[in-house]
Amino acid sequence: MNEANSQIPEQWQGLEEKPNILWICTDQQRSDTLGCYGNAFVRTPTIDKLASEGVLFEQAFAQNSLCTPSRGSFLTGRYPSTNRLRQNGQLCPPDIRILPKMLAERGYVCGLSGKLHLSPCDMRFQNTQTKDDWWRYKNDYYFWGTEKRLDDGYAEFYWNHAPGSGSNQYCSDYNRWVQERGGEIQYPKRGDCNSVVNGMPDELHQTTWAVDQAINFMQRHKDMHYPWLFSLNIFDPHPHFDPEPSFLEPYLNKLDDIPLPAYVDGENEKKPQHHQKEHGVVEWSDHDKKMMVAAYWAMCDHIDHHMKRLFDALEASGQKDNTIIIFHSDHGELLGDHNKSPKGPFLYDCSVRVPLIISWPGHIAQGKRVKGLVELTDIAPTLNDYLDLGEEGSMQGISLREVLEDPKDTEHVRENAYCEYHNSNPHKGQRIYLNMLRTETHKIIVAHSTNEGELYDLVKDPGEHHNLWDDPDYAAIKCDLLLQLSHRQAFTTDPLPERIGIY
Ligand SMILES: [Ca+2]
Numbered sequence: 001m002n003e004a005n006s007q008i009p010e011q012w013q014g015l016e017e018k019p020n021i022l023w024i025c026t027d028q029q030r031s032d033t034l035g036c037y038g039n040a041f042v043r044t045p046t047i048d049k050l051a052s053e054g055v056l057f058e059q060a061f062a063q064n065s066l067c068t069p070s071r072g073s074f075l076t077g078r079y080p081s082t083n084r085l086r087q088n089g090q091l092c093p094p095d096i097r098i099l100p101k102m103l104a105e106r107g108y109v110c111g112l113s114g115k116l117h118l119s120p121c122d123m124r125f126q127n128t129q130t131k132d133d134w135w136r137y138k139n140d141y142y143f144w145g146t147e148k149r150l151d152d153g154y155a156e157f158y159w160n161h162a163p164g165s166g167s168n169q170y171c172s173d174y175n176r177w178v179q180e181r182g183g184e185i186q187y188p189k190r191g192d193c194n195s196v197v198n199g200m201p202d203e204l205h206q207t208t209w210a211v212d213q214a215i216n217f218m219q220r221h222k223d224m225h226y227p228w229l230f231s232l233n234i235f236d237p238h239p240h241f242d243p244e245p246s247f248l249e250p251y252l253n254k255l256d257d258i259p260l261p262a263y264v265d266g267e268n269e270k271k272p273q274h275h276q277k278e279h280g281v282v283e284w285s286d287h288d289k290k291m292m293v294a295a296y297w298a299m300c301d302h303i304d305h306h307m308k309r310l311f312d313a314l315e316a317s318g319q320k321d322n323t324i325i326i327f328h329s330d331h332g333e334l335l336g337d338h339n340k341s342p343k344g345p346f347l348y349d350c351s352v353r354v355p356l357i358i359s360w361p362g363h364i365a366q367g368k369r370v371k372g373l374v375e376l377t378d379i380a381p382t383l384n385d386y387l388d389l390g391e392e393g394s395m396q397g398i399s400l401r402e403v404l405e406d407p408k409d410t411e412h413v414r415e416n417a418y419c420e421y422h423n424s425n426p427h428k429g430q431r432i433y434l435n436m437l438r439t440e441t442h443k444i445i446v447a448h449s450t451n452e453g454e455l456y457d458l459v460k461d462p463g464e465h466h467n468l469w470d471d472p473d474y475a476a477i478k479c480d481l482l483l484q485l486s487h488r489q490a491f492t493t494d495p496l497p498e499r500i501g502i503y
Pocket residue numbers: 027028066067238330331
């Protein structure tokens with residue numbers, strides 16, 4: 001080490017060699033919405049190409065079907081109950097450190113566009129006595145402001161929670177950007193269905209804005225003596241179903257071919273009580289259901305269109321080879337399956353199984369598909385491993401480094417995937433507590449609050465329509481799954497604070 005280098009603080013030495021991180025998280029995108037995940041209708045050539053250049057995880061699971069608990073979980077590598085960030089509307093406790101904060105402490109510059117959603121973005125609770133009575137309070141109680149900033153590590157923070165929603169009207173960077181361009185956020189009705197509205201035109205779309213911020217950031221911080229992380233949080237394909245109109249157009253003459261959502265008549269009657277109470281879906285016509293599916297896919301196609309712009313800009317800036325790209329979503333969407341929408345309190349694969357693709361040219365395998373189960377809690381430990389962050393004491397996921405580097409197929413990664421839904425949303429007075437464990441062949445969900453449950457044989461019933469909880473033929477399997485679930489609950493207690501003495 002020469003004399004000049006010895007002046008650099010230890011944690012900043014070697015910074016120039018560290019990779020950038022482009023961390024893309026879409027909102028509410030289930031895994032079967034991409035060509036590389038087997039959807040023959042959608043047009044997602046850019047994300048398909050990303051998968052061919054990196055590693056695709058066929059069975060990646062979010063730890064909750066809602067934003068805040070899922071995002072808190074993958075940003076820390078810890079479970080929702082460990083983080084005490086179990087519900088939408090909670091404020092992240094001050095001792096919880098997220099990846100961007102850890103990286104900022106080590107010399108990274110970090111930026112974000114879109115939501116972070118580790119703080120409440122809707123304050124209708126604030127002046128109420130009964131905090132589960134949210135639905136009684138209409139727009140008067142919306143919080144209008146930016147979500148409360150945490151000590152989150154972001155040096156640049158271009159915030160937008162949900163385009164067009166109450167909390168965004170005056171304070172979001174996206175709304176300001178639209179206004180500056182002489183536009184107005186509006187979602188005109190369509191004449192041809194009741195389930196879909198027209199989205200914003202491409203030039204004024206939230207996806208366009210969010211990607212613009214990422215491109216500007218990457219260009220500003222190229223050729224610096226420090227690396228960067230950018231969290232690109234796109235709101236689509238989160239409902240409302242409001243695709244950019246020209247992206248919906250190609251589906252309109254294919255509606256006959258689009259399958260209806262998967263539902264078996266009467267299936268919800270044999271499931272826990274909340275399956276009967278929490279419908280969310282409407283008695284829509286078949287036409288409206290197909291239009292909803294088409295709109296959702298069109299929103300995914302539109303994201304792919306902008307991923308091309310993003311990846312082209314990364315390559316043109318000369319940073320592609322030194323950038324880890326992570327593409328995933330925070331949770332899924334029921335999209336009419338089981339006659340329901342949109343997501344929680346349900347832990348079906350369609351609401352918690354998400355796309356997960358990681359690429360890093362020259363460092364990890366190319367075009368590999370991992371069949372084994374992984375969790376979004378595994379992203380942070382993987383980055384911790386590659387970047388020598390020394391944060392393994394707090395993290396509960398596993399590093400996927402070996403899986404990413406081994407060019408062979410990996411059939412088996414984790415024994416099971418685990419989800420927690422601990423009163424995560426207020427369901428009109430119902431306090432719903434669920435724990436889920438999914439193996440490669442079965443899924444069990446315990447509905448603790450009503451002493452009920454769900455058990456699915458995923459080999460015979462991959463669509464999770466037939467609840468076997470009370471089936472005597474599955475008693476031994478149920479017992480084994482409950483034991484595995486009990487182990488997960490024990491091993492997911494908080495590893496912090498670490499022991500610093502024998503006694
Ligand atoms: Ca979400």
